Amino acid sequence: MYFSVIRNNRFFVIVADGVVETELIELPTEELSDQVAYLLQLAWNEGELWGKETQRKEMDPLGYSKVISEAILRMKSLTHDEINAESEFNEKRIDEYNRQVMVQVLSWKSTENQ
Known part of the structure; x- marks a missing residue:
């Protein structure tokens, strides 16, 4: 000073x-x-x-901090039912992703065995 x-x-x-x-x-x-x-x-x-x-x-060159803070504020304002609905939706997305990964691994293993 x-x-x-x-x-x-x-x-x-x-x-x-x-x-x-x-x-x-x-x-x-x-x-x-x-x-x-x-x-x-x-x-x-x-x-x-x-x-x-x-x-x-x-x-943060792409400015994601604003997007993240808005998402956090939105999450704070969710009701209990909305949280459960989002949780179920995310679980379905994770299950779909895991299924796709498993398909890729199995196809990779089958080409490796030939």
């Missing part, structure tokens, strides 16, 4: 991280030190936001 202070009639811009404070620069007027501290803090905040957005885009 950047801020301006007056020490011994001198105007400083200070950078602090919560543990340590360091004098960054001495300026000739209070207004100038206030303005420099404000602009440095503004630049820091913009850089932090840019970094977060860049990281989010790198981690």
Whole structure:
């Protein structure tokens, strides 16, 4: 965090991280030190936001996080009967997938034995 202070009639811009404070620069007027501290803090905040957005885009380039959050909200709003219906539907899909895999394995084994 950047801020301006007056020490011994001198105007400083200070950078602090919560543990340590360091004098960054001495300026000739209070207004100038206030303005420099404000602009440095503004630049820091913009850089932090840019970094977060860049990281989010790198981690989720196709934007699936919105789709996932909408699906979670929809699941939270389901009634007990709707949950049971979805569960049965998913079980049928899993059974169909397993059947298809078994057919593929059996056809692979039969061609291997020939």
